[in-house]
Amino acid sequence: MQIDLIKGHGSxxxxxxxxxxxxxxxxxxxERAKLATLLCxxxxxxGADGILFIMNSDQADGKMRVFNSDGSEASMCGNGLRLVARYVCEMKGLNEATIETMKANLKVSEQKDIYPDVITYQVEISPVSFLxxxxxxxxxxxxxxxxxxxxxxxxxxxTALAVPNPHLISIVNTEQLQSGVQKVISEKVNNPNQLFPDGVNVSFVKNLAEGSIYVNTFERGVGFTNACGTAMSASSLVTCLQELNNVEEIVNVYNNGGRVQCVVHEDDENYSIxxxxxxxxxxxxxxxxxxxxxxxxxxxKEEFTEQSTYEKLQADAQDFLKKAGL
Structure with a gap:
């Protein structure tokens, strides 16, 4: 079979x-699982972290299914959802839309550029559960x-939470971040174990300054990634719970792939990001x-010209992290 595809990235x-x-x-x-293991x-x-299948929906403007590079299906993917949001909005001539995911229909919208000439989308991360x-x-x-x-x-x-992907978040210092212990813990909980029968995404979070954090994530089904959207969202929420950042305020989240922003919303102890x-x-x-x-x-294969512009954002983010000692 012949397949027409686009390769893209979020952070x-x-x-x-x-x-x-x-x-x-x-x-x-x-076949979806085979395509993921083969093409990724x-x-x-x-090569990629996963495949985003963009489908029709009878209850939203489009539907997203996410298959990781190991062939497993993820219930949500924040970075992937931004790409799907862009694709659906551009295809249908929309500035905002609703995308059906496995656990919820989520609002997405085009936003002003997070960095000059870097196409930017905002996506809703919910539901959130601490059970x-x-x-x-x-x-x-x-x-x-x-x-x-x-x-x-x-x-x-x-701190453990589902957004709805399962996340295990630890706020650490620089020494702990660079110690290698994250790899040991992540591999333990993503191989057969008594704690997490389905595995879990593991993030180490370093608070940089008020309104800025660094997140490093071992993603279930993938391994260490440049960034994980739901992990950065969950991490931002955890820093708000520990009063390192504030709800309803922008948190700049730095990662190995660049920088995003998160805003945590609270409504009667119910959260969304x-x-x-x-x-x-x-x-x-x-x-x-x-x-x-x-x-x-x-x-x-036809190259787009957007990556060179994004690399400027990435370079600025890396400079910021170097100044922070990371």
Whole structure:
């Protein structure tokens, strides 16, 4: 089969976009997983953190399904949602839209550029739950808010929440961030274990200054990524809960792929987060795929010019982190 796709990224978290609205594709569930493991292979001619399937919806302007590079399906993806938001809004001539995801219909909108000439979208991250059964996390308590998990660390404290992807967040100092302990913990909870039967995204968060944080994430099904949108959103919420930042105010979130902004909203102890950042297209490609033999070839590739502009944002973000000692 021949597939027309776009490769894009949000904060360096890169995806292949496959449009099922205007193309007559019909994939089985097994084929979606196979496409993800095949096309997202970093040793291939494409490579990505996952595939975003953009589909028709009977209850929203479009629907997003997210398959990670290991073939597993994610219930949400904040960085990917910005790309889907852009694609659907541009296709339908909209400035704002609603996108159906696995757990909720989420509002998205085009925003003023987060950096000169960097196309920017805002997406809603919700619902938020602190119930451990929603991750799930197997502890004999209802929730975990800035507490230790003895099986993981005698030193670090963690907060667990679902947004709706499951996240384990620890606010750390520079030494802890650079120690390598995050890799050890992340691999433990994403291999067979008694705590997280379905695995979990693990983020270490360093507070930089009021209104600025750094987030490093080991993403379930992917590994360490340049950025994870739901992790940055969840981390911003956790810093507000610990009074390092404030609700209803912009939090600049730095990551290995650049910078985004988050705004945490609270309504009678119910939370949602706005995630604001780039939606950058890298190239469009036509790919000939043979799923039986698990092979593919790229028949053509046309580069976009947006990446060079985004790299200026990325360079500024890296300079900021260097000055902060990271």
């Amino acid at each position: 360096g978290n890169d995806f292949l976009l496959i449009d099922e609205i205007t193309n007559a594709y019909s994939f089985s569930e097994g 292979d970093r040793d291939s001619d494409l 451990l059964e929603d991750l799930p996390l197997k502890l004999n308590q209802a929730n975990l808010l800035n507490e230790k998990i003895s099986e993981l660390s005698q030193e670090l404290t963690f 706005d995630l604001i950042g780039n939606a950058t297209y890298m190239y469009q490609a036509y790919v000939d795929v043979d799923l039986e033999s698990e092979t593919f070839s790229v028949s053509s």
